[in-house]
Amino acid sequence: MSENKYVVPSVVTTIKILEYLGRDEIVSVNIDDLSNKLNVSKSTCYRILVTLRIHDLIEYDEAKRLYSIGPMVALLGNSAMKKNNYLNVFQSYLNNLTKKTKCTFILTKKTNNNKLAYILKSEPNESISINVKVGTKFPIVAGAHGKCYLAHMDENKRKKMYKNELTAFTDKTIMDIEKIEEEIVTIKEKGYAISEDEHISGLSGVSSPILKSDFTVDMTLSCIFFSSTFSREKTIELGKMIYKTATEMSKIIY
Template sequence: MTTKSTPGRKQAPAADNTGTEAAARVADVLLLFAGGPQYLGVSAISRELGLSKAVVYRILQSLVSREMLATDPGVSGYRLGPAAAALGASALRRFDARIVATPILRRLRDETGETTTLSGLVGDERVYLDQFESPREIKMTVEVGRRFPLYAGSSGKVILAFLPEERREVVLHRPLTPLTDRTITDEAGLRAALAEIGREGVAVSLGERQAGAGSVAAPLYGPDGEVHGSISICGPQYRFTPEAIERYRDLIRTASQEIRDNWTWLRAGES
């Protein structure tokens, strides 16, 4: 049988498609470890990604051989290995936003006495990239590298509020699973909250993502004018009084603009 090709369109070899699909599967497996529990087994990965156990097992063994994943004696499942940790550390060192944000977030930590954080946008979620811990005995800390939804908490909502409309709509049309009893889970309520954030340029959360935690966040804009993440001031909710929140609003706005200006200057200097 003769296969006819569409005029003017170059057909990719089947092997290319197969290679692309295989690479995507490997990436999907690694991303599960980035956002999920510390240990994952073959069955759990198979269910989550809809792949056969045989395929998952082959991928895992390949990643273990390259130290991207590892196993521990007496523990069922796989965890991220030293090569993955080295890759992540290298990425953070080379991330422009982290370079320019670090001194500003340290200063913000010293000015407020609370923990300050940097989050990056990853797909339709966010991940903590760095934190500068409060010197206080009672403080809030975050799990760097863990992924969170955009609809819960100030760091996520402020990103969601300033995403392009088509990307925002994708998130809003998904089920909104509550993380605490204060998480906004109805679409209309979340849309109203995002509209207010759009007007104010700042998001506030009191126990929405983590019970007992308060935070104020601002978007992290890149030189391209797009939102790439967020910065926040966070701590125990009882310290986030109306007076403190109002002060933090002004501080986080100024810090956000300063990071944007410095990032733009850094990129201009590299070109």
């Protein structure tokens, strides 16, 4: 039975509002812009914003008529970090990898709607680097992360993904299912996946699954970098490093 029948639309809208206000680039926003951005009526936005404000989940600047994320969200975030203590440990792994390689590292997790989301990141302190936003969601088949999920997915479910989710993000995205299946064999053998300009032109990635005890994937450890900066040999070396680290991380949580 599908869980969608139990979804409460107003709660979904509330979550979208909090997610939007929680973005790194959003300091504050007025109700008109919020309503337009989320494609939600102004009256609905207003009722939800008032409720969130009462509970300190958002703040409101009456003089400027701007809304921003509230202090209770920080408390909830801190509580989540404490209760999910592995995230603190995993963050240290990401930081160490970034320090060694001067590359951006991310931890992705599968959401309930067949998407992946960045839940942790570590970025190098370089004049030119790749920046990602924690909370960003993208298709489950995208990039090296997606290949890891596909490789450890039930075959029937994987076929369904090919049919419903496979998307040509760039002109280098592999759309030939036979080639993808061949690559999946290699991913399982080596323990890591490589994506070269397949999700975003000019960017490449290497990803390794953090396997659960039943060998399914809930999270991936990934590195993203400018395609022009790494040779194939260096990319393979990076893949081995990520696989080793992801294996250690799997043992911590599972």
